[in-house]
Amino acid sequence: MSSPSLTLPSPAPAAARRRRLLEILGALAIAGTYIYLVLNQPADITGGPGSASALIALSGFLVGAILLIVAVLPTLPASTLVLIPVALVLNIVLGQFVGSTLVPFYLDAIGTVLIAVLAGPAAGAATGALSSIVWSFFNPTVLPFAAGAALIGCLAGLAARYGLFRRFYLAPVAGFATGIIGGVVSAPVAAFVFGGTSGVATGAIVSAFRSMGDTLLAAITKQALISDPMDKAIVFTVVAVLVYALPRRTRLQFPFVRRHRVLAGTTNEPAAAQGSTQTS
Amino acid sequence: MRLHPLTSLAFAGSTAVITTAAASWPVSLAVGAGALGLSAAGGTARRLVPAAAAVLVPLGLSLLIVHGLSFPEGRTVLAQFGPARVTAEGLAFAGERAAQLSAAVLALLVFSFSVNVPDLVAALASRGVHGRFGFVLASTLTLLPAITAQAGRIRQAQESRGLVIRRGLLHKVAAFRLQAIPLVLSLVEDAGTRAAALEARGFSSPGPRTSYREVPDSAIQRLLRMLLLAAAAAAVVWRLWLAGTGG
Incomplete structure (x- = not known):
């Protein structure tokens, strides 16, 4: 589809270096906030609501997510950019459908993972963060989870990059691992910004761990470790089913899929070129 | 004001x-x-x-x-x-x-x-990160009702071909597959067409833009x-x- 422009000059290396710097700063902001919150946690949570750690969690994770968006968004080609709104809507529409008819999970990342598999980790991270920001238009409580959503998109893209979607049975395994990491990173947001969870069922699980004497952060992390890996394993499986159902022509219009041989049965570019010369 | x-x-x-x-x-x-x-x-x-x-x-x-x-x-x-x-x-x-x-x-x-919403999108500058974010925001908000309606039409079409959602996980998975695949396929195709149209109108080229929509702003604001x-x-x-x- 859209290829790098042949008539316009390519972006200067200085701009590319600045973007790389922004990416690194964004990742550092997220990682630093997480480490600070985990190290400092027990002092503050019961000392009064909404104190310093809520603000640190909110601003650190949000600044990190915004830096990632600023770094990635200008580099995406138009063919990927037009998929992002589609992914955001799919997150909502398919998530609701699966949640209401299939299983009692809240599968809200199908579109993000789909983009990550088709267009790579950077696009996946941007889609995850943008999804949270745009969805907060209707539900402001998802805004602080932008960093976690970006991480899930990035990890899904990396899983696709290293061939975990080539074997069908590896996709749920990759989803499970992504869910563990995503759940652990998102738990401080739930603990410090909300002081709990956003659903009644998850709240009951947290309450059970709390009454066994866990701190709030530990209880919420354990709850996330119960529900998130399962949730993401299902999401990755659904995405694998969807991607393999797409026609070959549609799959192969994405350079990321071609270059890294993301899917089984799709040959990479040099091999395809050889094949065409042999047949001609 | x-x-x-x-x-x-x-x-x-x-x-x-x-x-x-x-x-x-x-x-x-x-x-x-x-x-x-x-x-x-x-x-x-x-x-x-x-x-x-x-x-x-x-x-x-x-x-x-x-x-x-x-x-x-x-x-x-x-x-x-x-x-x-x-x-x-x-x-x-x-x-x-x-x-x-x-x-x-x-x-x-x-x-x-x-x-x-049109004012908000126009207020975000029409190029660079702001413009791309404005595009994502505006097109999500307009696509949401359209895609919901499309999902409904696909469900009706499949039901008219004999789709009945029965109990049991396997039946539900099969029903999900029958509805989600046509939806995702048509959306990816549409997105390809839209990308070509945007590219033809200079969406990703640098340079100044003019906007039809003027959002009043003042020094006080x-x-x-x-x-x-x-x-x-x-x-x-x-x-x-x-x-x-x-x-």
């Missing part, structure tokens, strides 16, 4: 930040009531209240369950059954946290229900935005400084 969309966004955002930093329930309740009053005056309360309730009711119930039933740090036990202890401290914590979150959520929802952002930043710094000195 009409407010520039970015000015109202700055209002909503700094209100949410300052309420979180203040962390006192009278402030939270006042902000929440003020937000409800504003939306009633603007005529959006009828849509805002159900949307806010859909977010806040499960959140509030969850907070009540988590802190109301088990708050190991609580001293004043009101009731005890089995491992669950209802403590006054737990209930107070849940109440304060719920009031504070409600205030922030209501302030932000007042903005999103009152803002004129620009100053106001700066002041609001500075106030929010000052509130955060003040709260962190208090925490740092052990206050």
